[in-house]
Amino acid sequence: MIEISGLAKTFPAKGKDEPVDALKDVNLTIQDGEFLTILGPSGCGKTTLLRMIAGLMDWDDGEISVDGKPVRGPGPERAMVFQSFALLPWATIRDNVAFGLELRGVSKAKRNARADELIDLVGLRGFETRLPGQLSGGMQQRVGLARALAVDPQILLMDEPFGALDEQTRRLLQEELLQIWEATRKTVIFITHSMEEAVLLGDRVALMSPRPGRIVELVPVPLPRPRASAVDAIEGSAEFAKITASLWRQLREMQLFRRHSAQGRHAPSEPAA
Amino acid sequence: MNATAVNAARSHPPRFPARRHLTNAAPPAIALLAGILAWEVVARAWGVVFFPPFSAVVVRLAELTAGGRILSSLVGTLTNLVIGFTIAAVFGVGIGMLMGAYRKVEMALDIYVYAMLTAPSLVFAPIFFAIFGLSRASILGVVIIYSIFIIIVNTVAAIRSVPIALVEMGRSYCASERQLFMKIILPAALPLIFAGLRLGIGRAVKGTINGEMFITAVGLGAVVISAGRRFDAAAVLAVLLVIIIIALVAVKIVQIVDARMTGWLPSTARQQRTRRGGGA
Numbered sequence: 001m002i003e004i005s006g007l008a009k010t011f012p013a014k015g016k017d018e019p020v021d022a023l024k025d026v027n028l029t030i031q032d033g034e035f036l037t038i039l040g041p042s043g044c045g046k047t048t049l050l051r052m053i054a055g056l057m058d059w060d061d062g063e064i065s066v067d068g069k070p071v072r073g074p075g076p077e078r079a080m081v082f083q084s085f086a087l088l089p090w091a092t093i094r095d096n097v098a099f100g101l102e103l104r105g106v107s108k109a110k111r112n113a114r115a116d117e118l119i120d121l122v123g124l125r126g127f128e129t130r131l132p133g134q135l136s137g138g139m140q141q142r143v144g145l146a147r148a149l150a151v152d153p154q155i156l157l158m159d160e161p162f163g164a165l166d167e168q169t170r171r172l173l174q175e176e177l178l179q180i181w182e183a184t185r186k187t188v189i190f191i192t193h194s195m196e197e198a199v200l201l202g203d204r205v206a207l208m209s210p211r212p213g214r215i216v217e218l219v220p221v222p223l224p225r226p227r228a229s230a231v232d233a234i235e236g237s238a239e240f241a242k243i244t245a246s247l248w249r250q251l252r253e254m255q256l257f258r259r260h261s262a263q264g265r266h267a268p269s270e271p272a273a
Numbered sequence: 274m275n276a277t278a279v280n281a282a283r284s285h286p287p288r289f290p291a292r293r294h295l296t297n298a299a300p301p302a303i304a305l306l307a308g309i310l311a312w313e314v315v316a317r318a319w320g321v322v323f324f325p326p327f328s329a330v331v332v333r334l335a336e337l338t339a340g341g342r343i344l345s346s347l348v349g350t351l352t353n354l355v356i357g358f359t360i361a362a363v364f365g366v367g368i369g370m371l372m373g374a375y376r377k378v379e380m381a382l383d384i385y386v387y388a389m390l391t392a393p394s395l396v397f398a399p400i401f402f403a404i405f406g407l408s409r410a411s412i413l414g415v416v417i418i419y420s421i422f423i424i425i426v427n428t429v430a431a432i433r434s435v436p437i438a439l440v441e442m443g444r445s446y447c448a449s450e451r452q453l454f455m456k457i458i459l460p461a462a463l464p465l466i467f468a469g470l471r472l473g474i475g476r477a478v479k480g481t482i483n484g485e486m487f488i489t490a491v492g493l494g495a496v497v498i499s500a501g502r503r504f505d506a507a508a509v510l511a512v513l514l515v516i517i518i519i520a521l522v523a524v525k526i527v528q529i530v531d532a533r534m535t536g537w538l539p540s541t542a543r544q545q546r547t548r549r550g551g552g553a
Contacts, residue, residue, distance in 0.1 A: 054445050074447050086442035090460050090537035100446040103456070131537050151446065 002030040002053065002155065002187065007062035008212075009048060022048045023059070024212030032154070035181060035188045037202035039195060039247060041254055045213025046191045047159055053189060054080050054157050066155065076104070079153035083160040085140045087132040087147075093119065094128040096143050100151035111150075118146035121180065138169035145177070149184070158190040162197070171231075174200060178228035195244040195251070200227065200234060207247060209254050217250065219243060325507040334511035342496060343515060350481055350492035353409065354523070357416025358477040362470055365421040369428020369469070373462075379429065390422040394480065398487050412484035412491070419480025420473040427469025431462035464538050467531035474527050478520040 007026040013019040022045045030036050038046045051057040053064055055074040064071040066078070079100065087096050094115045095102070101111035119128055122142040132140050141161055148156055162170040174197060181188060192198050198205045205219040221243060223234055234240055309327050316326035325333075337343045372379040372386075394415065401414035435458050443457045485494020493512050500508035 056441055056445055074445050076447055078445075080442070080445040082438060082442060084438045086436075086438045088439065088457070088460070090535070099456075103443070103446050103448045103452055133537075157445075 001032055001067060002028075002189075003063075003065045003068075004028040004049075004053070005063050007049070007052065007059055007064065009045075009052070009057075009059045009061075021212030023052075024214050026062070026214055028206060028215060028218075030187060030189065032187055033185045035190065035201060035203045036206060037190045037192055037198040037204075038206045038208060039192055039198040039251075040208030040213070041210055041251060041258075042193060044208040044210035044254075046208050048213065049208075050080075050157055050159050050189060050191050054078060056080075076151065077154040078157055079148035079151050079155070081141070081144045081148050081156065081158040081161045083163045085132070085137075085144045085164075087140055087143055089132055092129050092131060093124060093135070093143055096132065097146045097150050099147055104151070114150055115146070118150050121149070122146045122176070136169070137165050138173060141165065141173060142176075145180075149180070153186065155187045155189070158188060160191050160193070163193070170197075175228055175231055177201065178226070178231070182226045182228055195247045196235070198247070199223070199240060199243050200231065205243075205247065207250060210258065219247065322504070323506045325510065329507045330510045330514065333505075333507035334514060337496070337508060337511055343493075343512070346491075346493045346496050347515070347519075350485065350494070351519070353412050353416060353484065353492060354477055354481045354519070356409075357413045357481060358420060358474055358523075360413065361417045361421040361424060361473060361477060364417075365424030365469070365473065366428050366466060368421075369425040369466075370432055370462075372425065373429045373432025374458075386422055386425050389418070390426060394419045394476075395483055395487065398484065402488050407489045409489075411488045412481065415484035415488065416477050416480040419483070420477035423476060424469045424473040427472065428462070428466050431465030431469070432458065434465055435461040464531075464535045467527070467535060471524055471527050471531070474523045475520055478516065478523060482516055 005027050007023055008021075009023040011020040011022055026049060028036075038049065040046045048057065052059050053071065055071050055078070066075070088099065091099070094112060097118055098106075098111040098115040101114060106114075116125075116128065119125060122145055124139060124142055124146070127135065127139070132143065135143070141164075144161065162173050165173065178201065188201075190198075190201055192201075199221055202221050205221060206215050207217045207219060208214065209216045223237070223239060224230075227234055312327045316324050316329075334343070368382070372382055397418050398411075398415050401411040401418075405411040405414065439457050439461060440453060443453045448456065481492070482494045482497070485492040486498050487494075490498050493516060497509055497512050500506075500512065
């Protein structure tokens with residue numbers, strides 16, 4: 001279980017810029033085996049939040065704990081998948097997938113065997129000795145996912161992992177991720193700015209608003225599982241449409257509010273729709 | 274019109290690797306021949322004593338080589354070059370890494386590095402002479418002064434250019450500081466470090482010859498000096514040819530080591546880096 005309470009972070013003023021309240025009073029509890037998607041407009045602090053959970057960034061106030069243990073830095077029970085893939089360009093696909101194990105001192109034979117297992121799982125068999133530069137973006141992110149799974153973490157932290165991919169590749173990878181998750185049931189925190197992606201993948205959607213970044217709503221997604229084999233039916237369902245529409249209403253309001261306040265006017269007190 | 278189109282298409286055949294190899298070898302070969310021809314023609318037409326034609330220089334080179342003078346000097350020169358460049362490479366890369374990794378070290382040393390990089394290195398020759406006298410150490414000092422600063426500057430840039438995303442990835446997988454350095458920062462920085470070493474080896478050759486000419490008359494530098502005193506222009510140019518060949522071979526060796534260690538780099542990135550490194 002991941003518990004986040006009263007989390008706050010202010011980036012200090014730089015030059016003429018005002019200090020930025022990146023996060024303010026973020027409270028969130030994520031159950032074991034839950035797939036939580038965090039949705040918000042760009043600049044709402046969702047990546048900041050994920051980096052803090054990963055132990056890559058400090059915060060000013062509040063607490064993050066994993067299974068009751070406070071987070072003080074990166075840990076072996078958490079593994080991250082990056083938007084930019086962050087693969088080692090000089091290392092083969094096999095070595096990239098095995099990298100987390102290599103850092104932990106796992107012997108070459110063992111880690112290669114484990115890497116090949118995961119390369120198989122993400123559908124990249126035959127590419128073991130290629131370099132990342134020889135692969136398409138979608139294939140590179142499969143490597144990123146395999147690398148994270150290779151260390152067998154309890155928690156997968158995914159920072160807009162499909163954000164840099166084209167629509168078709170993204171849809172394929174969403175299905176594959178659902179398949180893998182439904183088979184392994186790891187805890188996943190998945191950042192996205194796509195409403196459809198958030199609803200399709202998540203058990204719950206945490207909706208964030210910008211400046212200060214905070215969680216304005218936790219939307220449960222009561223769509224049936226397993227979803228991997230029924231993506232089309234789910235996306236065509238009334239429930240799916242209803243949730244994404246309500247998320248979009250709130251996101252649009254945030255954007256409008258931001259534009260109005262930027263123009264020095266008051267935001268409409270009632271939602272437009 | 275159709276015929277011209279077909280001809281145009283024929284004149285650009287598909288670039289098979291073997292063919293490209295040939296066509297890539299042709300321009301430098303033609304340029305080299307043209308240069309030698311121009312040298313020969315201009316020198317003969319002009320007929321100045323201090324500018325002998327290429328053929329005369331080659332004949333003189335053959336004489337010097339046969340007399341054993343070139344070979345014996347070559348050993349001394351290469352020894353100075355190898356020792357001097359090795360020291361410059363080890364310390365240059367080391368200092369550059371410290372400066373790249375620690376902001377404060379860079380702030381402290383930056384001014385010295387850039388001052389020394391732009392200063393004419395030969396002015397330090399008398400200082401080394403004063404300290405080390407007529408010994409090999411004086412020449413090595415000059416070699417190092419010539420080559421170390423460009424290596425430092427490139428290494429700093431190399432460390433700075435390591436993608437933050439990769440370092441962050443390493444941290445997220447619980448890499449220790451040592452692992453971060455050995456498994457991410459160093460390999461990622463290697464291509465630009467080698468760009469610095471390539472520039473450094475060229476300067477080291479210059480430093481070796483200048484050191485041998487102006488401090489202690491040994492090696493090829495001594496041959497140049499003594500030939501100059503005898504107004505033997507053909508011998509001076511003959512030694513110059515040898516020096517150029519040494520420089521080209523040395524650069525080639527560094528390139529080969531580079532290619533072996535950074536073979537993962539796509540060829541386009543390699544070209545860009547060469548251009549960038551060459552401009553530094």
